[in-house]
Amino acid sequence: MRREVTLRVTAGLLAGLLAGCSVPGTTATGPAGPGEARSWAAPPVAHQVSVRDGRSGERLGFEELLERLAAAQVVFLGETHTDETTHRAQLAIYEGLLERRDGRVVLALEMFERDVQPALDAYLQGRGGELIEELPLFRVENQGYIHYRKGSLVTYAIRDYIGEEAFNAAMFRYVRDLRFTGPPYTTSLEYLDYLEPAVPPEYESIVEDLFRTITLWDFQAKEGEWERTEDGRYLVRMTVEARKYRADGQGVETEIPMDDWVDVAVFGEETEDSPEEGRVLAMEKRRVSEAEGVIEILVDEEPRQVGIDPFNKLIDRNPGNNLVRVREVGG
Numbered sequence: 001m002r003r004e005v006t007l008r009v010t011a012g013l014l015a016g017l018l019a020g021c022s023v024p025g026t027t028a029t030g031p032a033g034p035g036e037a038r039s040w041a042a043p044p045v046a047h048q049v050s051v052r053d054g055r056s057g058e059r060l061g062f063e064e065l066l067e068r069l070a071a072a073q074v075v076f077l078g079e080t081h082t083d084e085t086t087h088r089a090q091l092a093i094y095e096g097l098l099e100r101r102d103g104r105v106v107l108a109l110e111m112f113e114r115d116v117q118p119a120l121d122a123y124l125q126g127r128g129g130e131l132i133e134e135l136p137l138f139r140v141e142n143q144g145y146i147h148y149r150k151g152s153l154v155t156y157a158i159r160d161y162i163g164e165e166a167f168n169a170a171m172f173r174y175v176r177d178l179r180f181t182g183p184p185y186t187t188s189l190e191y192l193d194y195l196e197p198a199v200p201p202e203y204e205s206i207v208e209d210l211f212r213t214i215t216l217w218d219f220q221a222k223e224g225e226w227e228r229t230e231d232g233r234y235l236v237r238m239t240v241e242a243r244k245y246r247a248d249g250q251g252v253e254t255e256i257p258m259d260d261w262v263d264v265a266v267f268g269e270e271t272e273d274s275p276e277e278g279r280v281l282a283m284e285k286r287r288v289s290e291a292e293g294v295i296e297i298l299v300d301e302e303p304r305q306v307g308i309d310p311f312n313k314l315i316d317r318n319p320g321n322n323l324v325r326v327r328e329v330g331g
Contacts, residue, residue: 045062045088045089045092046061046062046063048085048088049062049085049089051065062092065093066093066096066097066100067100069093069096069097070096070097070100070101075093075097077090077093084185091179094107117312117319119148119149119152119153120149120153120312120315120316120319122145122148122149123145123146123149123150123153123315124317125145126143126144126145126146126149127145127146127251128251130143130145130251133249133250134146134214134247134249134250134251135249136211136212136213136214137150137151137154137188137210137211138188138189138191138192138211138212139188150315153312153313153315154210154211156313157206157210157313157314158195158199158206158207158210160313161199161200161203161206161261161313162198162199162200162203166198167198169198170194170195170197170198171194173194174190174191174194174195177194178190188211192207192211192212195207202261203261205259205260206260209260210315213246214246214247214248214249215244215245215246215247215315216244216245216247216253216315216316216317217242217243217244217245217258217260217262217309217314217315217316217317218241218242218243218244218245218316218317218318219240219241219242219262219308219309219314219316219321219322220240220241220242220308220318220321220322221238221239221240221306221307221308221321221322221323221324222239222240222241222292222324223238223239223324224236224237224238224239224303224305224306224324224325224326224327225237225326225327225328225329226302226303226326226327226328226329227328227329227330229298233298233299233300234298234299234300234301234302234303235296235297235298236266236282236296236297236298236299236303236306236326237294237295237296238264238294238295238297238306238307238308238324238326239292239293239294240264240288240292240293240294240295240308241291241292242258242262242288242290242291242292242293242308243255243258243291244256244257244258244260245317257289258288258289258290258291259287259288259289260287260288260289260314261285261286261287261288262285262286262288262308262309262314263283263284263285263308263309263310263311263313264283264284264285264286264295264297264306264307264308265277265280265282265283265284265306265307265308265310266280266281266282266283266297266299266303266305266306267279267280267281267303267304267305267306267307267310267323268280268281268299268301268302268303268304269304270304275311277305277307277310277323278304278305281299281300281301281303282297282298282299283310284297288308295308303326304325304326305323305324305325305326306323306324306326307322307323307324308322309322310322310323
């Protein structure tokens with residue numbers, strides 16, 4: 001079936017992706033996952049879509065479209081989720097730009113780092129208004145609060161837990177092996193087949209918690225204090241509470257044992273270049289396995305705040321109480 005795609009050319013360069021899609025007229029063989037191969041012949045995209053200039057209404061050939069886009073500085077590509085033709089057209093455009101610009105193409109995806117608070121709020125609000133069933137991330141299709149909001153949070157968290165280099169390498173292997181494959185198309189299960197080997201053993205539960213189940217945490221920094229040490233440093237103690245919950249599709253939550261590595265941090269005075277929490281004096285992952293406990297950290301400067309999961313890398317159902325001001329012992 002021939003589909004009509006309306007694209008507006010803007011001044012610029014980018015592309016939007018993606019993995020598991022095909023390019024025009026390509027026949028390719030590649031592993032469907034570790035140890036498995038598949039082969040298919042992709043029909044040319046130009047035979048499946050017609051292109052119209054969004055300003056003039058003029059019909060364009062696919063090659064003419066690529067020539068126009070190659071002269072731009074930024075190209076914004078939208079999409080319809082789970083629509084094969086749209087995704088094939090996106091990848092064909094990306095491949096066409098790579099060829100016409102000798103590989104000088106920057107690919108940017110819809111992503112964020114901080115502030116993650118709006119995305120976390122949107123996910124929590126969305127799940128509170130779910131009328132049918134909330135699905136785990138690896139099964140989601142058309143629930144925007146999950147695939148956009150939670151998906152962004154999870155990507156941010158996974159990259160932090162396994163490291164940017166390991167994350168990028170896993171994603172490179174996934175795209176390399178599966179970008180030209182056809183029916184049956186790649187799924188989130190194959191994505192996890194590539195991601196999980198990159199996760200260090202001590203963090204392996206994070207994939208189960210963030211992808212395969214609906215897991216939430218409830219962290220609270222209850223109290224913080226500091227005292228000077230004999231060598232002039234600052235010994236900081238924070239009392240924290242940490243609980244973990246597993247939810248079903250109807251939102252019923254059950255508390256489960258907590259045994260996770262979680263960021264704890266000490267912040268100093270806020271500066272022009274620091275996050276709003278203050279300059280980071282120390283931040284490290286600590287294993288938290290009790291509902292309530294005291295964590296000690298040594299820093300070189302006077303602290304102002306302490307926090308547990310201060311940047312909301314995990315799905316905290318009440319993220320507003322993760323930080324607390326510290327006081328001097330006896331002060």
